[in-house]
Amino acid sequence: MRVSLTIFSLVLGSALPLAAQQNGVFQIRDLAFGTVFPGVSSVISRTDAANSGRFDLSGKKNRDVQLTFVLPAVMTRTGLPAATLPLAFGANDAGYSPTQAVGNQTVTWDPRAPQTLTLPNTPNPKVSIFLGGRVNPAVNQPAGSYTGTVVLNVVFF
Amino acid sequence: MYSTKMVTVLVLGLMAASAMTLEAQNNASINVTAAVQQPITVTAASPLDFGTVFPGVPKGVALVSGSAGRFTVTGQASAPVSLSFVVPANLTFGVGNNLPITFTGSWNGINDPAGAGVGFAGVTAATFSGTGNLYVFLGGTVTPSVSQAAGAYVGTVQMTVTY
Secondary structure, X not given: OHHHHHHHHHHHHHHHHHHHHOOEEEEEEOEEEEEEOOOOOEEEOOOOOOOOXXXXXXXXXXXXXXXXXXOOOEEEEOOOOOOEEEXXXXXXXXXXXXXXXXXXXXXXXXXXXXXXXXXXXXXXXXXXXXXXXXXXXXXXXXXXXXXXXXXEEEEEO | OHHHHHHHHHHHHHHHHHHHOOOEEEEEEEEEEEEEOOOOEEEEEEOOOOOOOXXXXXXXXXXXXXXXXXXXXXXXXXXXXXXXXXXXXXXXXXXXXXXXXXXXXXXXXXOOOOOEEOOOOXXXXXXXXXXXXXXXXXXXXXXXXXXXXXXXXXXXXXXXXXX
């Protein structure tokens, strides 16, 4: 009876870490608006190969994932004087590529809402999430560098 | 004792079953960045002044003249901009007294009228200097008629600068 209990515990102990290691989300590229001018809105498309934001996901084949962005409403100026730069996201600003190609985004959505996707039915699938957006500087927007943070939360089922 | 061990096995089994379906969560973050350039400021530095004019005698003001008009503009160093103008066809005095006028212009990154020409019918491409300065000079010619009414004629030139 004692030997049976020991074997069962060893099996239980090894199962969980193996499942966790196969799922992951990784930051790959910042969303970069570059140079913007006071009073002139600037848009970065999710299909912009150099400036769109990008996350990569790895997971189990054919499994669902739920994606939820935490998006800032403004970017903040570095240094003084303090200032904020309005930032906006809308329909089709987020995209999913099962092949990790910015030009092959098979699902697009409004990143302000959660999105559930199914990972490809291939061994150890790796996919990418792309993000675009818009900045709206005021006509008297103080010059300088502005930054913000976008978080992508992923639930692997 | 036998019953206690069976219960222990059962509990461990239930825990294992629920752990296999537990959702794994992950998150990652990226930065969002932008560099806002200097806003544009435009100053009317000097008026275009034809001084004394005689009926029937056209008079011009060259861009290099001290009587030429001048705008000074500041903005983002080395940034390209567009210049556009609204200019009158006539200077006016009182009611119904028109003095025809035509304009010439130039822009430069330094305070020197010997720069590139500007057009008044459309948009002119210009560039701020490496220190964020831009100068626009205005000259022109008035053509009074032989019966031009005496008086002080005035007009307004509006310049718009955009990135």
